[in-house]
Amino acid sequence: MSSPSTRARGRPARLDRPGTVETALRLLDESGLDALTMRRLADALGVQAGALYRHFATKQELLTAMAERMLAGVPAAAGDGPGEGAARDWSEQLADLARDLRTALLARRDGARVFAGTHSTGVNTLGFAEAVTGVLREAGFGDEGAARALMTVAGFTVGHTLEEQAAVQPGNEDSADPERLRRAVASGSFPHLTASLPTLTSTDFTGHFEFGLRLLVQGLRAVEQEQEQP
Template sequence: MLRREQVVEAALRLLDEVGLDGLTMRRLAEKLNVKAATLYWHVKNKQELLEAMAEAMLADCGASPPEAAPGLAQAIELAGKLRAALLARRDGARVFGGTYVAQPNTLRVSERLLGALREAGLPLRAVAWGAWTITYYVIGFTLEEQALRTTTGAGPQRLRAALDPTRFPQLAAAFSHLIDGDLEARFDYGLRLITAGLRAELPTEAEPVRPADPQATGRRARRRPAR
């Protein structure tokens, strides 16, 4: 009997073969040698299938204990693991982006990331928004990284051909860095910028709380309009 796990595994294999644009329920049914209607016993629609695939991609991400020291270093380590998990599958970032999966693998990664930022001493809002910022950065960077694999250098060539230094002097000056192919260094640089911003959110020494002035409190009470 066909199981949901088999459907998801087959969908991931098909994704590697044909990419997200080629992944259809009909093709998946053919790969499993079943009728398309059979798939809907296991997933309601393609969106649910994509969410199950995204959850499966994160199976090993955050499963092992972190190696880095607690705090921002662990957040950086986890960001690298998330990127690796998305890169492991063709169009992995496209599959993962836009899904809001509430399943164990995805929740564990989120819990680890939030915990690392809390260990760093950040206030709770900075923890939550910082986690979103890191996640969005990883998805966006990986999305572009995977797209570059299909351009085979055509993008930089088009940019070079269109670049008029007299009209776009800043682009011309930075061109060699803009097309720098060291994606590891670029990814790490972006993470350093994000974590530098998060460090700026660390609270300074708390100011002493002044005791309430009972006379001022009384004056405010007397000025309160009658109901």
């Protein structure tokens, strides 16, 4: 395969959406979202920046396609085979879907930042949404409740992962600094924060996520029980 440096003069690069998205994701992993520009992507593909706009009218459209690609396989990873779902409580299925969404976002540098604010209608994103709402509707939630629960689960998972990735991002001066927090708390009268510092400064992000997820599921279970009451 000829590279941009060896391609015959005047021969344009052949662009396609899937290949462009994969290259954009590679650049994202290498340098992060802030460094991902349309010009840099065009350079990596060996084309003029204007050529990209034939496939993606805006950078936001590109980010939406990247977010869609990141969710490939998420419902399948959490789903059960035919007949197996009935053997598992709906709360376990829902929690697994939330965990798989977090895993997919963590698999890419700044994955949550890319995903946040996008509104893909691709098969991967809709497949995840279908899996979540399906679990909830089969558990007895109404259409409105299932939809609101979907938005709540997605919002919690993306928000938590956004904070998690920001906290561990190399070179981020605004990232979480346990020592800075300890000094700030010690400089004033914050007895409750002082007692909670071991947890507040912990980098056990999975533990933090699981705690929040458990609260969310318990809240949904309470809603389900209210619906069952005559």
